[in-house]
Amino acid sequence: MNEWIATLRNGLMLENPLMRLMIGLCATLAVSTQVESSFYMGLAVIFVLLAGNLIISSFRGVIPDQVRIPVFIVVIASFVTVVDLTMKAYLPAVYAVLGIWIPLIVVNCLILGRAEAFAYRNPVGLSIADGLGMGLGFLIVIVGLAFFRELFGTGSLAWTGEPVVSLPEGYPAPAILVLFPGGFLTFGFLMAAFNALDIWREKRKEAGE
Amino acid sequence: MGSSPVRLVLAVVVACVASAAGLSLTYAATAERIAEQERIARDRSLEAALPGSASFEEIDDEDVVDEGAELTEDVLVAAYCAYDEGGEHIGWGVHVAPRGYGGAIQMVVGLEGDGEVAGVSIISMQETPGLGTRIGEESFLAQFTSWTSATIEEDAKGLDAVSGATKSYNGVRKGLLAAGHVYELLESEGGCADDE
Numbered sequence: 001m002n003e004w005i006a007t008l009r010n011g012l013m014l015e016n017p018l019m020r021l022m023i024g025l026c027a028t029l030a031v032s033t034q035v036e037s038s039f040y041m042g043l044a045v046i047f048v049l050l051a052g053n054l055i056i057s058s059f060r061g062v063i064p065d066q067v068r069i070p071v072f073i074v075v076i077a078s079f080v081t082v083v084d085l086t087m088k089a090y091l092p093a094v095y096a097v098l099g100i101w102i103p104l105i106v107v108n109c110l111i112l113g114r115a116e117a118f119a120y121r122n123p124v125g126l127s128i129a130d131g132l133g134m135g136l137g138f139l140i141v142i143v144g145l146a147f148f149r150e151l152f153g154t155g156s157l158a159w160t161g162e163p164v165v166s167l168p169e170g171y172p173a174p175a176i177l178v179l180f181p182g183g184f185l186t187f188g189f190l191m192a193a194f195n196a197l198d199i200w201r202e203k204r205k206e207a208g209e
Numbered sequence: 210m211g212s213s214p215v216r217l218v219l220a221v222v223v224a225c226v227a228s229a230a231g232l233s234l235t236y237a238a239t240a241e242r243i244a245e246q247e248r249i250a251r252d253r254s255l256e257a258a259l260p261g262s263a264s265f266e267e268i269d270d271e272d273v274v275d276e277g278a279e280l281t282e283d284v285l286v287a288a289y290c291a292y293d294e295g296g297e298h299i300g301w302g303v304h305v306a307p308r309g310y311g312g313a314i315q316m317v318v319g320l321e322g323d324g325e326v327a328g329v330s331i332i333s334m335q336e337t338p339g340l341g342t343r344i345g346e347e348s349f350l351a352q353f354t355s356w357t358s359a360t361i362e363e364d365a366k367g368l369d370a371v372s373g374a375t376k377s378y379n380g381v382r383k384g385l386l387a388a389g390h391v392y393e394l395l396e397s398e399g400g401c402a403d404d405e
Contacts, residue, residue, distance in 0.1 A: 078228035178339035
């Protein structure tokens, strides 16, 4: 059980996919312009990671080494298509915004990376913890990025089309934040903050000893 | 692990067959709802573009479809006869898909019987969120109301752009111009069940 929780926490902090491993950045930078779509993107990634890790880990004994990559891709692509169809049917408004980024989860290195690096080599229980931890780590960071970019880049935060939080009238929203350079800049600052937090914790630990 | 070629092939084939089975089940479960959602989105846009309309009928007249595609360089997707609640013909809904920044902008231009633009609405787009997506805002789309097909080229010159989203804005403008061209066809070949 301890190992299970350690694996889960690993994805959230020590090996956070976006802040530490730096995988799955492409979709993150592109989608993190709106909190709502980022949230659903995070959910989609969690689902695909969990389901993919579960299947790959369960069948890791019978998948021959030489063809493991094609098998991973088939499994992952299938789950992504399930998400794609379900979202189209039940969340058309969100799908309209995410569009191409949902099918592109297939080639998100986060998913294939975890299949290869973790699920193929670890038991089912731990693989689920890894999928959940990595997925949640992804969700938290992408929503955090989107929160900053949407709020300060457009002057307000919207949920299902209704503005929830608005900055005071007259705030000169810098459009660059919602454009690609803003994505890189925000990501850089967030990572600096993440590192600063790490260093601070390290120092505190040393001082305590 | 030295697996025989047969086993390698078998592993991939089994994975593919299982995936295909799962996907066809998902598809069967969602297909109806997806078609329904698409129809709802289309009807909602048609209604928004043509206030007062209640039902629509796609025009399948070959002259309109083929010539329309040629005139608008394939921007025209479909044209609809629009009727009010009493079944009276009140205008046309023109579905056009001009190219924006992130692919085609699916939009509807509502035209009244005399060729006046009643409204414009966007069904779906993949423009940059927060920038290009501003072409969907009321204040931008409201500019087109009361343009007429006769003066559409002139009107288009006075259009207020969306700063930072020139390609998205140009797309919408192109859609409007295309709808203007289509109007001339509709007027002569419309073929809507006539009102009395």
